[in-house]
Amino acid sequence: MRRGVMVLGAALLLGGVGGAQTGSAGGKVPLATGTGGAVSTVDLDASRAAMQILESGGNAVDAAVAAAASLGVTEPFSCGIGGGGFMVIYLARENRVVTIDHREAAPASFTPTVFSENGQPIPFDQRVTSGLSAGVPGTVKGWEEALTRYGTRTMRQVLAPAILTARYGFTVDENYRAQVQENEARFRAFTSTTSLYLPNGELPVLGRRINNPDLARTYDTIARQGAKGFYTGAVAEAIAATVNTPPVAPNNTLNVRKGNMTPADLANYEARVRPPVVSTYRGYTIYGMQPPSSGGLTIAEALNILEGYDLAGLSEVEAYQRYIEASRLAFADRGAYMADPEYTDVPRNGLLSKEFATERRGLIGPRATPSSVPPGDPFRFQADPSTPLRPAAPAGYEGNDTTHLTVSDAEGNVVAYTFTIESIGGNGMVVPGHGFLLNNELTDFDVAASHPNVPEAGKRPRSSMSPTIVFQNGKPVLALGSPGGSTIITTVLQTLVDVLDRKKSLADAFAAPRFSQRNSATTGVDLGGENTPLGQGLAALGYAWAPTPQIGRLTAIGFGEGGTVTAAAEPVRGGGGSALVQTGR
Template sequence: MSHNVARRGRLTAVLGLLLGMVVALVWAVPAAGHQRSEPHPRPVPPPQKVATATGHGGAVATLDPYATQAGLDVLKHGGNAVDAAVAASAMLGVTRPYDGSIGGGGFFVIYTAKDRTVTTIDARETAPAAATPERFVDPATGLPLAFPDARVSGLSVGVPGLVRGWEAALEEYGSKPLRKLLEPAHEVAEGGFVVDAEFQQRTVQNLEIFQDFPATAETFLVDGAAPEPGDVMRNGDLAATYELLGRRGADAFYEGELARAIADTVTAPPVARDAAGVPVRAVRPGDMTVADLADYEALWREPTVVSYRGNQVFGMGPPSSGGTTTGEVLNILEGFAMSDLPDEEVLHLLIEAEALAWADRNAYVGDPGFVEVPVAGLLSEEFAATRRDRIGPTAAAKPVPAGNPQAFQDRAALIVPAAVAGEASTTHLTVADKFGNVVSLTFSLEQIGGSGITVPGYGFLLNNQLTDFNFTAAVANDPNLPDGGKRPRSSMSPTIVLDDRDRPVTAFGSPGGPRIIGTVLHLAINQVDRGMTLPDAIAAPRLMNQNGANTFYEPGIPIEALARRGHAFTLMNPIGNANGVRFLDRKTVQAAAEPERAHGGSAGVLRPVR
């Protein structure tokens, strides 16, 4: 049973907090677990939240002002972009715990100014060794499980990778110890943060699930209900977990008592029981072992890269489909003079190119440790030309068939597994430092709230990333069926764009499950082809086609004109929740986040200019 405290402490004046006035509150603590005899520290007031910031010395953009401030504080005290990214991601695990945390995994794309190169870290979750392709098939019926039953179960939980990802990034590029970088998040987890409308809304969306797991209810609910804006939430268990990681490093997560607690939670999900002792929800157990945790490795991989209008667009390769799918779409669109075309034509071409690339994604992309992914073929300009030839003036009937990138697989594969050096509840952050280093990091629990299962006594939710596998074969020789040790396919698309001198131009990414790819494509096209600033590119309406009969769209898209070309549409609002940085010149950088979507994001720079 969790001993974390998350109790209502409504501030008498939220405006007072915004001005830096803190109200002293005394909080009761259960006499067990991470007990403390002294009163809790005072809650940390929310930093000012702005969507765009321009200046010098470094920049941070995230989904949350606490996380942005944590990154900026690290930069202020001499840390670099990798240091700041780790601090900001740890903070997001406190203030945006349903989107991404140490209970999940993700992908790092890192630019180092010293040698002008881009590297990537695959910290994606893995299936336990006992997993089989029939993991999500009901043995009683032979049919795939209903998604809600698969999600809220031990079966859906992959071995978390984020902490090993932190370790890999810091060992190679960091300048501060993990202990120091976790201090800001530890302070807020222990002292408390102020709930906003977005936190409340996401809690409400998961309320019925959270109520069924005592550790989750005690950690994230207030007397069994969702907190309200202005409430203060604390997570003493997570603060203690961060303290443990700070003292003992990443090994403390993958070995010892914490690893045992994770494995026990997965194999015997701690669901609530009624007065008769009957579980209130049927929750299928998983099969994760402490050996699965001990065996986990974050992998260094070569990035994907394509040339687009003289820029080099770097992304994440398999098991993410972000880099290959985004790259293929851009290669297809390279053959059209996009900047000279009206909006309707640009959007038509984007829909058609997305459908073609998604057909290829579904047919070929999976974990490169288990399937041969024809990355070179998918990203070849010659293959793109064959796909471009299929685009006409009107909408093609969808789904369209996959192409044959194997015919263009004539150079060494770009993506190879390597040992670590020396879709959706997802979050993204982008950081640049004064040296010109850049980090684009996307990490996730999958659904909002992941599996809904909290590790008792440790304060974090576990992911449901294994539901990113196909439950049954979707295509011939399906590359994305479950298997022991395999990483599920992802759509996460952290992106960095360099100029022809290998210097950063812009970097960005987004949460949003499969719609991440469409969001990232809009940001690229809006900036490169349509001449938008980064803030305008983020704010503009979006659409996305996943090789389906209907295209998802946001208000503001000219669907009437596109419908005359044969396109059909389904409203989805919002699509993505982007942020990024853009280098305006050698010294000036701009951070930008959503001004409206999902109640807006947070951008900051170290030394602002008007």
């Protein structure tokens, strides 16, 4: 398939890097260019698993599931079958975009006061490391939905690379060891977690090969039985037992609360195929996720606000000042209105309205807004304005660890896939005998009783995951996404501004410091961005910085003229990522 691109052109693509051979034996590289299928993940084993599927004739959906399964082995503290996610898929032959919501869901026992005791919220660190925080996992159902509807390979075929990696092992890198060390106290609280991730009671040794035979067996069950093998029978019963009776160690000193999840909660879980959020920006059409992901709507609203400025013609400081303020306003609206659409009326049309964006843009001045701002009223821009304004509330904490992968194939199909177990290490509990961590996704609910994102039975908590595909003239030009909790949204938004408006290459956009404003008095910044000329220029406009080691961990694919594709991953953040592209296709 020929992929057209006009305005993006070469600026999106090469950045000085030539073609990469498929599955090269060397270490992971963050940028690769070719003319066939492409893969970008955070891990070389996962990228190779996806490329193996592409090389065997599988499509992008097949390859995405293969990569995701491998990441569940090698990046188990960010993602895995104990969590959930969102997948945006472009089907080239049908020329349409579909999305699969396999976000975790609250058990049927949940009520709005589940995270309160004696009228007060349970402390966040105690909510995280508990059975209460674990939602019904959605990942395996999402994989099966994607493969059944849009794939060309069986579950057994796409899980094969991950089963081999889990069985025979992979090499411990610095990121893996650091994440175990960060969670050491929590992991020691549970016998099953200590046994898997702290062998002989010690941190994993850098450079040593380790394996996960329990996960290999669990994957083999799924390969043979499909999602049924996960959501019913021994695996489902083990998940419920772990939630309801956490496997605490005899010497545990943490206050680990029990949850209340039943095998029926797992058996009744369903993935949702939803229409995408569709918005336009300077001649591009942008596809993202609907709620309960807040990413698609928040990015669309911010871009609508920014469309009123000539960002390409402004100075770098002026352009970034507008980006930061647009993000602040969009986050105010995100915090007030976005939640599971099956439980609340999300004013989607109002939030996507260009007129609403014009109203919000009028609040942006030439300097920093000194503090948070209230939400606007998008209901006035709905066809039916009678829906009452929902009260705003402080947004709940959202863990910063997740993973994103981006895959395309030679036929032009594209997958942008973000999935997670929420915080680094999820809720800290490995399901005994099955080799995977459970999520703490239900901490993404807001504890304010009147908020649309309040906990309820069967509800999916609001997410910031933002898998995104950008089109021009009906053809994909860019697919991307990132981990990072609520900073996912600003990471994707800044990258879109950098590439679409500022004409940066993917390599330059990935290497740049990130600025993350989420409606607060301070703006997050990483990689020392506060000390750059841009950071100093913004500080002169009144911005106060909240330095952080890392914001986001992008993967992306750019599509150029003549069928050229460029896969891009982080060069530095998280130890760098892995990009592979087929050549000679």
